[in-house]
Amino acid sequence: MAAGSARALSQALGALDAGGAANKINLIPQDFFAELCEQIIHHLNHKIPGVNTAELCQRIQTSGIEINIGDLAKIANILSFLFSTAARNNLSTEELVTTLGSAVSTLPKHALQVIRHVWNEQGKSITAAEDARNVATVGQFVDMKWKLGVAMSSDTCRSLKYPYVTVTLTVADPSGQITDKSFEMTIPQFKNFFRQFKEMASVLETV
Template sequence: MPAAADSHGVTKVVDNISRLSPDLLAETCLHILTYLRGHTRGVDSAEVSDKVQRAGVRLDHEAVQNIVRFLLLTFRSAGKSSLSGDDLVSKLEEGSNKWPKASLQVLHRLWSEHGASVHAQQEVQAMLSISQLVDVQWKLGMAVSSDTCRSLNSPYVTLLLKIIEPSGQISQRSFEMTIPQFQNFHKQFKEMAAVMETV
């Protein structure tokens, strides 16, 4: 179904999906649909991979990532097109004739149950497509060499921000600040928090 995937790539992913039991496929799909309905912050393919390994299915992490990516693209595309469960199954069968009947039944059932809420969430996200800050970590260090510090052995703060992009992928950004810059940053954050409490 995803246009970006070539037919050999789709066939390989479908072959790997067919190695999942209907229950394991349903659990994987629910993990993805829960994210697409806005109830979780992202899809952790490492967690999905661990569940697949614990179930005794021999798929490497990259193969599981490809399954997750394929299902994400499939459900997103179905949500944008407002497809019914029958339409979704038809599109999947057009993309590959290797689909096991049990897998298609799982996808049909779950999409029929959750497709409308995925579509509604996509409409909301389209209006609010901005990144979200989910974690801030910081550490204090001493400068050995720097463009902004006048002398060596000056303290600095490194900030690491975890951000969820509108696509759902989690990315990290880091930057360094001098102590006065960090104090100003902290002051501005406190001011923002105070304003948000009054809203």
């Protein structure tokens, strides 16, 4: 492995070991860790917009494992950097696993096995280094949901009864984390929002 490759990989491994991230991986069952790694690979290969750590964290917690969304998101970011660094430097499965095993002594055996399998099966499909460098630094829209509600009361008014719209946008940030952003609009605001979407659609039809 070239000196530049080793240096780049060392940065990823340093991040993995910093703050006990490797120990946190030990809490994640093998099947969930494999799913996390596969989502990251698919994201790096532009097959999915991001990694849904919130949904995965909820399922892990439901299985009885105590792990918080912050720790899982940190692990996902580190693994994403690790895989993209390995892809950029064309590391073989053995180079990646050997370097991991020797550099991070606290990384559990089942995690190494998963990384070996995932990288061996799908590592070569990750987009080349130049494409990875040119990824946009803005979030990517994934989905939008809305619902109509009626405000019945507040601290200053006993009976409001005015309608409002709650909009939830699901977006993938530049690191690949999928999050939900919710906000409320009055009916006039929603009508203006809708009008702007219609204007965008009409412009797109002329492209």
